[in-house]
Amino acid sequence: MDTEKQRYTCDICGDDFATPSKLGGHKQAHQTKVSRNEVQAELRRLARQSGRTPTVEMMDEKGVYSPACVKSRFGSWSEAVQSIGLTPNFRDNISPSDLKKDITATAEALGHPPTAEEHREQGEYCVKHMQNTFGSWNEALQTAGYEPHSEKGISRSKLIQQLHSAVKELGKVPTADEIDEYGQFSSQCYYRRWNGWEAAVREAGYEPVSSATGVRNCNWKENPAHEWRDYGENWKHQRERALKRDDFVCQTPGCEWSQTDHRSEFGTGLHVHHIRPLSSFADNDEVDFERANRLENLVTVCVQHHHLWERASPLRLDTSSSTQE
Numbered sequence: 001m002d003t004e005k006q007r008y009t010c011d012i013c014g015d016d017f018a019t020p021s022k023l024g025g026h027k028q029a030h031q032t033k034v035s036r037n038e039v040q041a042e043l044r045r046l047a048r049q050s051g052r053t054p055t056v057e058m059m060d061e062k063g064v065y066s067p068a069c070v071k072s073r074f075g076s077w078s079e080a081v082q083s084i085g086l087t088p089n090f091r092d093n094i095s096p097s098d099l100k101k102d103i104t105a106t107a108e109a110l111g112h113p114p115t116a117e118e119h120r121e122q123g124e125y126c127v128k129h130m131q132n133t134f135g136s137w138n139e140a141l142q143t144a145g146y147e148p149h150s151e152k153g154i155s156r157s158k159l160i161q162q163l164h165s166a167v168k169e170l171g172k173v174p175t176a177d178e179i180d181e182y183g184q185f186s187s188q189c190y191y192r193r194w195n196g197w198e199a200a201v202r203e204a205g206y207e208p209v210s211s212a213t214g215v216r217n218c219n220w221k222e223n224p225a226h227e228w229r230d231y232g233e234n235w236k237h238q239r240e241r242a243l244k245r246d247d248f249v250c251q252t253p254g255c256e257w258s259q260t261d262h263r264s265e266f267g268t269g270l271h272v273h274h275i276r277p278l279s280s281f282a283d284n285d286e287v288d289f290e291r292a293n294r295l296e297n298l299v300t301v302c303v304q305h306h307h308l309w310e311r312a313s314p315l316r317l318d319t320s321s322s323t324q325e
Contacts, residue, residue, distance in 0.1 A: 019205030036073045040084050053086045057120050060168045103144040113146035116184040135303045137184055163204040173206045232289025239272045246300035257302040273301045276314040
């Protein structure tokens, strides 16, 4: 094991804690009485200091309060930034071509394809937006014409650090699905090192839902989808049926990505999403794929909107409306 024991220090009062989760709970207590005015004052300070709109990463590294505290006061990071008269770095109307140009500009400035961390420091647009749009950071690099960063030979300590970064960015412990969406390395990389997602999470100092208590339980889906290495023997057939039923078009209200255009723009075909997650069809770590992969539980989505469906799970977005919510 190449990780070493360390203490985690509260930057508000200076107390030390053995794990990031214990530190997080402690800091949350500090911030329960923080007002919206105090958060706005801190955002303005960061804006003056940096000369640009504050980002989640900036607040996490240099701010007095956590990003989760900011979001809890205003509902979202964007609303908090807008409340002080600034334009958020993360917007929903950024085109894939603009995102690719941003990656190219960062790569040319560095002299090599950027890592997610490097792009957070030097890129114009938020890494999370890249991941939401293209599926993962490596897929974003590929779409921009660069080779993805290799996941071979990555140390355990680096993978653990990435887990900590994901916790800071999301404001909670990530699931394997969320690491695939927001992390620099895929969940499969953690499987290879620890032979399971939960083992990796425990080594990072967090607890899975099976043994966690209190509010941290809401951060987890029990046995998330990626705990199962595949989607069952009938997956390929059922996936094709869902695509045909949906006319090979994203079913998100207001979205019109077709299979052909989607493949041309993103380098991959449309996704098929489980409306009710696989975890809800599990019994003793065995998934009933026959039920999970029923046609009525599947829907065709694009990479840009797949995260919206994940957040709505186990509900279905209202496809009867022609206006995207």
